[in-house]
Amino acid sequence: MDAGVLTSPRDLENLQRELASLAKRQSDLEDVVLEVMERRENAQERATEFTGRVESLEAKVAEAEQRKSSVLEGLDAQGFTIAKERETLAAGIPGDLLKLYDKLRSQQGGIGAARLYQKRCEGCRLELNITELNEVRAAPSNTVVRCENCRRILVRTSDSGL
Numbered sequence: 380m381d382a383g384v385l386t387s388p389r390d391l392e393n394l395q396r397e398l399a400s401l402a403k404r405q406s407d408l409e410d411v412v413l414e415v416m417e418r419r420e421n422a423q424e425r426a427t428e429f430t431g432r433v434e435s436l437e438a439k440v441a442e443a444e445q446r447k448s449s450v451l452e453g454l455d456a457q458g459f460t461i462a463k464e465r466e467t468l469a470a471g472i473p474g475d476l477l478k479l480y481d482k483l484r485s486q487q488g489g490i491g492a493a494r495l496y497q498k499r500c501e502g503c504r505l506e507l508n509i510t511e512l513n514e515v516r517a518a519p520s521n522t523v524v525r526c527e528n529c530r531r532i533l534v535r536t537s538d539s540g541l
């Protein structure tokens with residue numbers, strides 16, 4: 380007013396109203412800025428948390444892979460040892476018998492010979508009848524006896540129930 384810019388009380392009133400409106404708008408914008416900053420902070424916290432989780436999962440995966448490869452190495456070594464042992468054992472078994480065993484093994488799900496345990500074939504789990512038991516009993520110890528049911532080679536022991 381003093382500078383002569385405002386010429387009427389109405390101009391002053393308008394200006395004051397405009398100033399109040401701008402102050403309100405500024406306060407609203409400050410609220411928005413605060414909210415955005417808060418959200419950004421939350422987002423950063425979550426990102427940090429997720430990064431941590433991803434890192435921990437990656438570490439677990441690496442650890443599991445390490446264990447897997449060491450187990451596989453162990454199995455390889457074991458398989459090699461078993462193959463060697465089998466080779467040594469097979470060398471002491473007559474060729475015909477070994478051939479029969481291998482044939483039965485492939486036919487009978489990997490088990491070509493079974494223990495005769497308490498009158499029962501441990502290959503098919505069936506008990507031998509009296510006649511079969513008598514035949515097995517009568518067979519010389521160096522002959523190959525077989526289960527009448529599953530045809531596997533029967534291995535006689537002191538627990539065979541003969």
Ligand SMILES: [Zn+2]
Nearest residue numbers: 500503526529
């Ligand atoms: Zn059997």
